[in-house]
Amino acid sequence: MADAIEWLLLVYRIPTEPTRLRAGVWRRLKALGAVYLQNSVAVLPASPETERALRVLRNDIGEMGGSAQLLRAEALAGQDEVIAALNAARDEEYTEVIDRCQDFLKEIAEETAAEHFTYAELEENDEDLAKLKAWFDKVRARDRLGAGRQTEAAAALQECEAALEGFAERIYATGIDTP
Structure with missing residues (x-):
């Protein structure tokens, strides 16, 4: 125990x-x-x-x-069962964050494939990433017992940050700001 x-x-x-x-x-x-x-x-x-x-x-x-x-x-x-229930609840939330990160990465890939290299698109994606980070921070603050998917969710967010940075570099390189 x-x-x-x-x-x-x-x-x-x-x-x-x-x-x-x-x-x-x-x-x-x-x-x-x-x-x-x-x-x-x-x-x-x-x-x-x-x-x-x-x-x-x-x-x-x-x-x-x-x-x-x-x-x-x-x-x-029964403490182990309570801990397991709390960690399962946090892992479920981390899974939602990871799923949304996958959606974010898909969106960046689609915008890149369509060459939608606009500052408006960058701003929209930057706001989406900020919301994901805030959500992750809320879940992490509730995760006081060390749920297993926290590291995976953090890694997914880092992947989103890297993808957004790459997208931003493409926008800066093209200098285009048209839809």
Whole structure:
């Protein structure tokens, strides 16, 4: 078993209607990187930032007419399964980043093949790459237990950067700025 990890558990109950309240809580927990142990029981590794975010969420759940308890816990059994679930969630997110990187590389290849060497195209692709990097940074910030696909996602981003740099060099070399 891995070393003991201190966990934060959020156990909550929200009114069934309107459903947007339940969906909002789910989105916020997902953005923090939480996984569900069962319905309405979410877990995260403890940290001061996570605790603050969960305290705010707990308060918001109360304002929605629900109730929530925030608990600090240590797993007596089953910690490896919790770690595996958290790492699987991060790996799924890294896989999405990798897939989007492949789409990005395909787009650069298509623009290069079509000789669309314009500054507008470069700017658009630069913005797309910035979004990919920001997404990766968010996932990496949630990856506190070392998910396996982080290195692969980072390498995919580097490949995108290199492709964009090559595309930019072609634009600079041609000096053309027409669609």
